[in-house]
Amino acid sequence: MTAKTIYVLNGPNLNLLGTREPDIYGHDTLDDIAARLAARGEELGVTIDMRQSNHEGHLVDWLHEARTVGAHAVLLNAGAYTHTSIALLDAIKAIGVPVIEVHLSDPEKREPFRHLSYVGMGAVQCVKGLGPDSYLVALEAAAAL
Numbered sequence: 640m641t642a643k644t645i646y647v648l649n650g651p652n653l654n655l656l657g658t659r660e661p662d663i664y665g666h667d668t669l670d671d672i673a674a675r676l677a678a679r680g681e682e683l684g685v686t687i688d689m690r691q692s693n694h695e696g697h698l699v700d701w702l703h704e705a706r707t708v709g710a711h712a713v714l715l716n717a718g719a720y721t722h723t724s725i726a727l728l729d730a731i732k733a734i735g736v737p738v739i740e741v742h743l744s745d746p747e748k749r750e751p752f753r754h755l756s757y758v759g760m761g762a763v764q765c766v767k768g769l770g771p772d773s774y775l776v777a778l779e780a781a782a783a784l
């Protein structure tokens with residue numbers, strides 16, 4: 640692993656970006672976002688390891704792995720698990736790797752059930768509401784940590 644590897648973990652339904660509720664999430668696919676992150680990561684001298692799963696346990700395992708490999712930081716868009724997952728919060732607290740919460744939309748401006756963020760209770764920062772740029776802004780913040 641290079642000096643700085645940044646994990647970018649994406650949760651449920653984010654594999655459908657591009658066609659999923661484009662009025663909310665835009666037309667970019669997750670691959671488009673990955674390409675932008677990889678390009679910017681190269682400029683910043685960090686390696687991006689980006690993944691997506693619809694399964695909560697995979698996200699927990701990958702958070703643990705971030706600690707095992709000595710990742711510099713994690714960007715985490717946990718999708719709907721943001722609002723439900725104490726398991727993700729516990730994992731974030733357990734790993735000792737800074738986690739930045741990321742959202743394309745601004746959940747606090749949406750339905751009340753999206754206002755609670757378990758991820759946010761453990762994350763060092765949150766970047767939201769900027770569409771795909773949320774990931775890029777979070778990457779800048781993560782690289783600077």
Ligand code: DQA
Pocket residue numbers: 651652653716717718719720721741742743744745746753
């Ligand atoms: C989301 C916001 C969540 O409330 C939602 O469940 C998602 C996407 C976002 O990126 O805006 O799946 O995390």
